[in-house]
Amino acid sequence: MHRIAVRINGKAYGHEVEPRLLLVHYIREKARLTGTHVGCDTGNCGACTTLLNGQPVKSCLMLAVQANGAELTTIEGLAGNGLHQIQEAFLDKFAVQCGYCTPGMILSAYALLKANPKPEEGEIREAIEGNLCMCTGYQQIVDAIGHAARTMRMSGSR
Amino acid sequence: MLNLDELFVTRKWVGKPVRRDQDIRFIRGEATYVDDLEMECGHVAFLRSIYAHARIKRIDTSKAAALSGVLAVVTGEDVARETRPIVPRAITRPATQYVMAVEKVRYVGEPLVAVVAEDRYLAEDALELIDVEYEPLRPLVEIEDALREDAPLIFEEAGSNELLHEKLEHGNIEAAYREADLFVKERFRLHRYSSTPLENWAIIAKHEKGDDAFVVWANDQQPGRSTTNVCNMLGIPNSGLRLIVPDSGGGFGIKLAIWPYIVILCLLARRTDRAVKWVQTRREHLLAGTHAPDARVEIELALRRDGRILGLSIKDIQNDGSFIHTAGIYGLIKFATMVGCYDIGATRAELVSVVTNKGPTVQNRGVGKPTMIFVLERMVDIAARRVGLDPAEMRFRNFVQPGQMPYSTPSGEIYESGNYPECLRKALSLSGYEEFRKRKEEMREQGRYLGIGMSASIEPGTSNLGYYYTHRGLPEYMGNAEGAIVGVDYDGNVNVLLGSVDEGQGHATTTAQVVADMLGIDPGRVSMSTHLDSLISPFLGHSGCYSNKFNDVDLGAVIMATKKVRDKMLRIASHALGVEAGELTFRNGEICWAKDERRSIAFKEIATVAYKKILLLPEGMEPGLKEIAYYKNPAAKPPSKANFNVQLTHSNSVHMATVEVDVDTGAVTIVKYVIVHDCGTQINPGIVEGMAIGSTVHGIGAVLYEEFVYDENGQLLSTSFMDYLKPLAVGLPRFEVAHVESPCPTTLLGTKAVGEGGAIGSLAALANAVEDALAPFGVKVTSLPITPEKVVRAVRETGEI
Ligand code: FES
Ligand code: FES
Numbered sequence: 001m002h003r004i005a006v007r008i009n010g011k012a013y014g015h016e017v018e019p020r021l022l023l024v025h026y027i028r029e030k031a032r033l034t035g036t037h038v039g040c041d042t043g044n045c046g047a048c049t050t051l052l053n054g055q056p057v058k059s060c061l062m063l064a065v066q067a068n069g070a071e072l073t074t075i076e077g078l079a080g081n082g083l084h085q086i087q088e089a090f091l092d093k094f095a096v097q098c099g100y101c102t103p104g105m106i107l108s109a110y111a112l113l114k115a116n117p118k119p120e121e122g123e124i125r126e127a128i129e130g131n132l133c134m135c136t137g138y139q140q141i142v143d144a145i146g147h148a149a150r151t152m153r154m155s156g157s158r
Numbered sequence: 159m160l161n162l163d164e165l166f167v168t169r170k171w172v173g174k175p176v177r178r179d180q181d182i183r184f185i186r187g188e189a190t191y192v193d194d195l196e197m198e199c200g201h202v203a204f205l206r207s208i209y210a211h212a213r214i215k216r217i218d219t220s221k222a223a224a225l226s227g228v229l230a231v232v233t234g235e236d237v238a239r240e241t242r243p244i245v246p247r248a249i250t251r252p253a254t255q256y257v258m259a260v261e262k263v264r265y266v267g268e269p270l271v272a273v274v275a276e277d278r279y280l281a282e283d284a285l286e287l288i289d290v291e292y293e294p295l296r297p298l299v300e301i302e303d304a305l306r307e308d309a310p311l312i313f314e315e316a317g318s319n320e321l322l323h324e325k326l327e328h329g330n331i332e333a334a335y336r337e338a339d340l341f342v343k344e345r346f347r348l349h350r351y352s353s354t355p356l357e358n359w360a361i362i363a364k365h366e367k368g369d370d371a372f373v374v375w376a377n378d379q380q381p382g383r384s385t386t387n388v389c390n391m392l393g394i395p396n397s398g399l400r401l402i403v404p405d406s407g408g409g410f411g412i413k414l415a416i417w418p419y420i421v422i423l424c425l426l427a428r429r430t431d432r433a434v435k436w437v438q439t440r441r442e443h444l445l446a447g448t449h450a451p452d453a454r455v456e457i458e459l460a461l462r463r464d465g466r467i468l469g470l471s472i473k474d475i476q477n478d479g480s481f482i483h484t485a486g487i488y489g490l491i492k493f494a495t496m497v498g499c500y501d502i503g504a505t506r507a508e509l510v511s512v513v514t515n516k517g518p519t520v521q522n523r524g525v526g527k528p529t530m531i532f533v534l535e536r537m538v539d540i541a542a543r544r545v546g547l548d549p550a551e552m553r554f555r556n557f558v559q560p561g562q563m564p565y566s567t568p569s570g571e572i573y574e575s576g577n578y579p580e581c582l583r584k585a586l587s588l589s590g591y592e593e594f595r596k597r598k599e600e601m602r603e604q605g606r607y608l609g610i611g612m613s614a615s616i617e618p619g620t621s622n623l624g625y626y627y628t629h630r631g632l633p634e635y636m637g638n639a640e641g642a643i644v645g646v647d648y649d650g651n652v653n654v655l656l657g658s659v660d661e662g663q664g665h666a667t668t669t670a671q672v673v674a675d676m677l678g679i680d681p682g683r684v685s686m687s688t689h690l691d692s693l694i695s696p697f698l699g700h701s702g703c704y705s706n707k708f709n710d711v712d713l714g715a716v717i718m719a720t721k722k723v724r725d726k727m728l729r730i731a732s733h734a735l736g737v738e739a740g741e742l743t744f745r746n747g748e749i750c751w752a753k754d755e756r757r758s759i760a761f762k763e764i765a766t767v768a769y770k771k772i773l774l775l776p777e778g779m780e781p782g783l784k785e786i787a788y789y790k791n792p793a794a795k796p797p798s799k800a801n802f803n804v805q806l807t808h809s810n811s812v813h814m815a816t817v818e819v820d821v822d823t824g825a826v827t828i829v830k831y832v833i834v835h836d837c838g839t840q841i842n843p844g845i846v847e848g849m850a851i852g853s854t855v856h857g858i859g860a861v862l863y864e865e866f867v868y869d870e871n872g873q874l875l876s877t878s879f880m881d882y883l884k885p886l887a888v889g890l891p892r893f894e895v896a897h898v899e900s901p902c903p904t905t906l907l908g909t910k911a912v913g914e915g916g917a918i919g920s921l922a923a924l925a926n927a928v929e930d931a932l933a934p935f936g937v938k939v940t941s942l943p944i945t946p947e948k949v950v951r952a953v954r955e956t957g958e959i
Contacts, residue, residue: 020279034194035187037407039356040440044879047356075187087185091177094844097852098662099184100356100407106185125887132879134356134408135662137855137916138887140848 004068008033009077017064024048026064027074035075035103039132046131049104050074056111058130075103078110085157086110089148090141097135105131109145117153121146159901159908165717167678167744171671172907175844176681180666189405190689192360192375193437199362200229202426202436203281205271205288206446207263210299210515210872211312212292214261219271221287227276228284229430232422234258234270240425241391244418248486249321249511253313255482257391257418263292264312264480265517266873267445272422274430278437297515297872301454301477304514312480312513321478322486322511326493326799329504329568334469338460342541346533347941350452350477350516350866353523353856353917354884355661357407358438359416359447363423365431371398372424377406377413379661380702383635384417385692391421399424403690409661410856411521414704415448415484441877449866450522451476451488457533465545465555470497471506472533478511481518486511488519488526490625493569494618494804495527495918498534499578500556505568515872521704523856523917527618535613535922536939539929549926550586553614554579560900570801571618572793573808575900575910576836578614581812584896585612585834589814602934607819608829609931614812615919617837618805619706619911622794625804634699637794638707638806641696642715644673644723645784648769650747650761652677652684653784654719657701658712660688663913664845665708669716671841672907676720678744679761696786706911709841710807714789714906722785730764733776793904807902809910811835813854813923819931821953824946826862826928828891835915836898839908843897849913851893857920859885865943928959 005014008031015030027036027050036059039047043061050059051073078084086109089095096102105128112119112127119127124145125138133141166172183189219231238256246253259268271288275281298304298312304319312319335341361376371394378384381401389399401420406413419436426434438447453476460469474492478485489509496505542552557578558565565573586592591610598608624633641657654669670684690701696715700707724744731749732739735757743752750758767774768783775781791806816830833850840846863883867875876882901908925939928949937952939959952959 018279028193032196033187034191035189037191037357038193038437039358039407040879042440042878042880045356045440083182083185090185091179091182094175094178094848096178096181096184096662097664097848098356098406098408099181099189100191100662102184103187121892122888125890128887132356132884132886134354134410134856134884135852136848137851137853137885137893138890139851139893142887 002065004065006067006070006072008072009074019063019065021064022060023062023064023067024059027059033074033076037100037103039100044132046104046108047101049107049131051107051111056108075106078106085151086148089144089151093140093144093147095136095141095144101131101133105133105141109148112145113149113152117149119149159903160906162907166675168675171674171681172841176667176671176842178664178667179682180670180685181664191357191405191407192362192377195362195375195404197362197433199435200274200276200430200432201278201281202423202434203273203278203285204269205285207259207266207268207270209263209292209294210266210297211295212263213295214259214263214290215293216291217271218289222273222284225284225287227280229274229276229432230426232272232426232429234260237422237425241421242393244483246482247484248490249482251316251318251321253316253321253482257421265515267442267517272426274426274434299515299868299870299872301475301512301514304512312515319513320510321482321513322489322509324509327506331469331471331504331506334504335460338468339463340461340544341458342461342537342544343456343458344537344540344940346455346536348453348455348529348532349942350449351860351864352449353410353412354443355408355410355412358440358443359413359419360437361416361420361423362433362435363420363427364433365427367431370394372427373400373402374420374424375402375404376416376420378403378416379409379413379659380704381659381690381692382657382697382699382701384420386699387417388420388424392424401692403659406659406661409703410523411525411704412448415518415520440879444877444882445874446517448518448520451478451519453477453529455529455533457537459537459541461541461545463545465542465547465552467500467502467556469504470502473508475510475512477514477516479516479519480513481520484520485513487521491526491804492530494571495530495616496569497567498531498616499558499614499810501558501562503568516868517874523853524914527918528857528921531613531615531918532921532925535615536925539926549612550582550591553582570795571803574793574904575838575902576808576810577898577900578810581810581834581836581898582614584898585812585814585832588834588894588896589816589830589832594816607821607931607934608816609819609927609929610814610816611923611926611928611930612812612814613919613922613926615810615915617809617811617911617915617918618807619809620710620791620806621705621707622803622806623700624797625802633797636796637790638700638711639698639788639790640701640707640711640715641698641786641788642719643696643784643786644716644719646723646727646761646765648765650765654684654686654716655695656686656712656716657690657696657698658708659690659703661703663708663849664842668841668845669713672713672716673720676717677724679747683747696788698788705805706913709909709912710905711789711791713909715787717906718787718789719785722787723783726783727764729776729779730767731759734759734767734774791904807905807910809837809912809915811915811919813919815923815927817924817927817931819928819949824949826944826949831891832894833916834896834898836900837912838900838902838910840897840899841907841909846912847895850895850916852916853914854893854916854920855885855890856917858890858924861921861924861942861944863943
């Protein structure tokens with residue numbers, strides 16, 4: 001067992017964990033933040049995407065112990081009580097069907113728009129290339145991210 | 159169809175892209191999927207067969223059972239002692255199968271042993287300690303292997319590896335053949351693929367010791383059937399199972415086959431006296447979580463010289479793998495769309511279901527209709543070339559015309575509505591068909607190969623359950639229906655409960671739009687729990703989310719229940735206001751006197767009378783303001799081999815794909831994609847568009863990327879998303895979606911199927927486009943998927959994909 005300490009969505013967590021525990025299982029089962037999902041076992045689907053020190057990572061490809069000391073953001077921490085503009089855009093553009101890919105998609109979009117506030121459609125598609133959506137065929141997701149970029153630029157937010 | 163002006167008191171919401179605010183939990187990460195439920199559980203892992211076909215000689219579980227933290231180890235033999243075998247739906251030969259392997263394994267991945275442990279990691283550790291001795295048998299992987307004279311029998315008691323072999327003729331096929339001037343015939347090979355919902359299967363089962371009852375949480379798509387199956391197999395009364403379906407991360411048919419695992423989990427819960435949880439891994443899902451069967455199809459069209467199709471014969475052999483419950487269904491359901499969009503007077507079908515040592519099959523998005531439309535629409539292109547017609551003209555000549563509606567196909571399927579020529583005209587114009595043909599020639603000069611392909615397809619909805627028994631007496635299900643409860647709460651807001659579940663289609667918002675217009679309120683005042691609880695939800699054997707039935711019977715039940723509530727509210731208001739009910743109208747959450755709107759009563763006050771001040775109710779009226787209704791589609795015919803309708807509504811679409819093929823690398827790029835869709839009345843165009851595109855991408859995946867590849871020993875080689883490739887955001891075109899609206903006369907709102915169409919029509923559209931692009935090389939497309947390797951080989955050597 002190893003002791004780890006992380007901050008998730010600004011809150012401190014500390015646990016004794018087995019060295020083999022995956023970070024995604026830590027987030028879901030120890031921190032009880034179930035907005036981070038599991039859709040595969042090989043790092044291909046992106047349902048488990050979280051931000052680790054601001055960068056999107058697939059939390060099923062990391063061990064919890066590797067995140068010791070890190071700052072994590074999950075979907076629950078994106079906007080506090082309200083909705084982030086990306087979340088609003090996902091609703092406006094019908095970018096959600098079953099919702100299983102949605103948290104990962106939104107976090108990938110968030111990372112993209114931080115780095116590139118004015119992405120082209122192709123850049124949006126590339127940014128979510130690691131996130132599978134089985135429901136939407138992606139078009140409305142791509143549109144939502146483009147729409148979010150516009151509203152965020154207009155309101156000067158990031 | 160009802161008169162919508164009479165049904166609705168406002169026309170503000172139905173038909174508008176209303177945001178899915180009812181489902182805000184999904185974007186906040188606050189949804190509740192089964193795996194999210196907070197519960198102390200034992201965790202389940204399965205040891206699965208490593209052989210495709212083998213006798214089980216010995217299983218030694220003693221070391222696993224002794225591992226600290228292991229709560230139970232259960233083998234297939236143990237399960238068979240406590241359960242009844244699976245009841246097949248369509249096959250005609252006897253075959254006995256339990257929910258876990260007994261005596262024999264029949265596919266790689268078949269569950270052999272279940273372990274329950276304190277956590278999943280430990281349960282997986284325990285699997286490593288189990289010793290299985292197998293006696294390998296000859297694996298039968300492809301249809302041809304299973305049908306060979308000397309092939310061993312997969313189910314000995316069946317006496318054959320063909321579990322269903324049916325010949326059906328409708329219309330005068332002999333006459334059609336006599337009258338025909340020419341015949342075109344082709345053989346096609348379809349591969350195995352699946353829609354792979356992003357959330358895998360998940361189940362929690364709890365045993366209530368006192369009365370030997372179970373509470374189960376599962377992402378089950380058809381709880382009506384699952385509860386029946388699970389209770390029968392466990393030999394418990396219906397009251398012994400409460401099934402709860404929380405949020406579900408996509409279904410596409412694949413989650414219709416989860417109930418065998420519910421049976422196992424119940425046994426494990428009873429054995430350990432703990433809540434037990436199993437979350438399928440993606441590898442398990444791909445290996446043993448059900449596919450669409452692969453198939454060999456021979457099809458022949460009997461034609462007149464002018465291109466009119468007079469008759470159609472099909473021989474359809476499905477590789478149904480090793481799950482006898484659904485084996486045979488894919489063959490039979492094809493009758494829903496056997497003649498596609500065309501007026502073809504006679505059909506002959508020979509349907510064969512073959513068991514092999516591939517994994518189980520279940521109703522994947524479109525169920526058999528993707529195959530049927532693929533072969534038919536390929537044939538129409540091939541026939542067009544033979545008679546020297548443009549493929550569009552060939553279709554125009556054969557379409558069922560709008561004036562022929564309702565049109566009965568030879569087997570009795572009734573197309574109640576649709577305007578097929580209009581859809582094609584629109585698609586031709588949106589895709590720039592004529593200009594493209596010129597551009598194609600120019601590009602060819604530069605050594606670039608572009609092609610355009612089309613398909614016209616029927617997208618049937620609402621299964622007339624029971625069609626699959628047309629050959630063996632009366633089925634246990636017939637028709638289709640759903641139940642709903644609609645209530646007005648104390649606060650005057652509306653609450654809906656449905657017998658169905660939601661796999662991501664946004665039922666809550668769609669329902670809210672309909673109810674809002676029926677009661678003259680904002681959809682924000684209508685809430686609907688999409689979580690099903692068999693103890694409290696209205697419930698039928700048909701209940702569930704499948705075959706595009708929501709827009710029809712589910713909303714039908716909601717509408718009928720809302721009408722009952724509305725009538726009762728009017729009577730209470732009439733009594734309270736002292737005004738004839740006929741003179742009352744609904745306005746912004748109030749009922750008021752049409753002649754003087756100041757005389758009004760708010761929903762909240764009406765509810766207060768109904769629930770609390772019940773002495774103010776009209777004489778003899780029951781308290782409460784909650785109504786239940788069940789609604790069945792009126793078009794269902796009872797099963798009969800001579801005349802039956804497999805499905806009850808018929809949407810249609812035309813897909814037009816433009817592709818470029820790189821003949822050196824074999825890469826196919828979709829340059830443009832047009833979908834013209836007719837699903838009758840649209841309730842929420844935003845949702846409809848998402849499903850039209852999403853289902854199309856399923857088909858594109860099936861054509862270009864996805865395939866379950868087995869080696870000759872029956873080992874599945876595509877067990878992760880590294881080998882089983884799904885479409886990504888990159889590499890897809892922007893889809894252009896347009897609509898034609900032919901309201902359906904047999905549903906209350908004129909709505910028709912929405913969720914499956916793209917998965918049906920896209921296969922042939924893309925294949926036809928690729929064939930068009932490769933016309934200079936004379937390449938024929940007779941199989942799927944169209945992989946780069948196959949393209950290159952076809953161009954250089956074989957001439958056939
Ligand atoms: S669960 Fe992490 S990528 Fe699929
Ligand atoms: S919305 Fe279902 S996986 Fe994306």
